[in-house]
Amino acid sequence: MSEHRCDIKLTVNGETISETVEARTTLVDFLREALSLTGSHVGCEHGVCGACTVRVDGVIVRGCLMLAAQCDGAKVETIEGVSDAGEIADLQAAFERRNALQCGFCTPGMLLTAQELLRGGGVPSRDKIREQISGNYCRCTGYQAIVDAIEAVAQERAEAKR
Amino acid sequence: MKPAPFAYAKARSLDHAIELLGRDEARLLAGGQSLMATLNMRLSAPKLLIDLNGVAALGGIAVKDGTIEIGALTRHIEAERSADIAKHAPLIALAMPHIGHPAIRNRGTLGGSLAFADPAAELPACLLALNGELEIAGPKGKRTVKAEDFFKGLFETALGPQDVLTAIRVPAATKDTRVGFAEFARRHGDYAMVGLAAAARADGKGLAGLRLAYFGVGATPVRAKKAEAALANGHVDDAVTALASDLDPSADVQADGATKRHLAGVLLRRVAKQLMEPRA
Secondary structure (H helix, E strand, O other): OOEOOEEEEEEOOOEEEEEEEEOEEEEEHHHHHHOOOOOOOOOOOOOOOOOOOOOOOOOEOOOOOOOOHHOOOOOOHHHHHHHHHHHHHHHHHHHOOOOOOOOOOOOHHHHHHHHHHOOOOOOOOOOHHEEEEOOOOOOOOOHHHHHHHHHHHHHHHHHHHH | OOOOEEEEEEOHHHHHHHHHHHHEEEEOOOOOHHHHHHOOOOOOOOEEEEOOOOOOHHEEEEEEEEEEEOOOEHHHHHHHHHHHHHOOOOHHHHHHHHHHHHHHHOOOEEHHHHHOOOOOOOOHHHHHHOOOEEEEEEEEEEEEHHHHOOOOOEEEEEOOOOEEEEEEEEOOOOOOOEEEEEEEEEOOOOOOEEEEEEEEEEEEEEEEEEEEEOOOOOOOOOEHHHHHHHHHHOOOHHHHHHHHOOOOOOOOOOOOOOHHHHHOOOOOOOHHHHHHHHOO
């Protein structure tokens, strides 16, 4: 019952996966190493940088602060799945257009974090956008362009709804 | 870094969790937003992790007999969105957006934060300000501990090795309830350099039952009792002066003691304003 290895069955980007994992394997390491989904990045490994952000059961979490063993029965979505589904195509385009990325290390986490705010609808204030991405480090851009891109997409989506 | 090897077990019930805690070097895993970081950095290396997620008895928010009870496994995001907490525990509602970042709040639990007892965390101070109590289950059954008796020292609480924190209870707010909350953090969502949670009852032009609970200024949340007495009579300047004898913050990685003491005074003035305003 209590084991060092666990059998898990979950969906990752819509695909059903059955694997045996070491109990100590974090979700992000499982995604990267067992499933070769390397869009989720491993940065600080203690929940500070946000590079490992993925969605579990519809909400963003730190991939380094959750065990793969805890994801038995869960629905996991990574940047690969969310990107392929076209859900954030406008956000990705805005990031490119406004130079909201340089090295790209923070970008997958930044996009998923921004999308969680934007999914709520409306046009959030710049302060609210900054608060939302406060847990995601970017060491290239100085954040200004990222806030610009997120704000622009919020406005575009609000406009398109009218 | 990666965690050292451990065994993993899902608790099927509260009793099962308590039974599993009887094993050698077992730790409870709730939201994991602090514990997982310490495992990754090998600051802790338990032999067994007992996953509480899925123990339904630890969830839920209920209001009865002038008390609001919040299950230990309630996640920060649930508390943040709870209409019951906004109405009946407005101090907790005020503090919630300061706790961690969105992805952290989606997983982290109120019980986990209280049981971990980080000296710079928001919730322990809120519970102390509200004169709340914590319900604990262990091998001999359930017991209740007041917030002021729960936080014993640095990361040290009244929880025994086979105890599970099951719920917290705070008096439900009335129309006379006044609360205030403010903190300084270098980055929004980070642990505070200094923070202040406060609760009182409006009493004419003054405040009755005022409790000022600072965090980030000692090993545990700290009441500023002389400042409480001064502020209850409306003397904000005297209250700020009184902090010199109430608080003795030592330096940490964030700031030296003198800076923290200064910031404590700034926060007191901000919170005093909040306390004087009727609740919406």
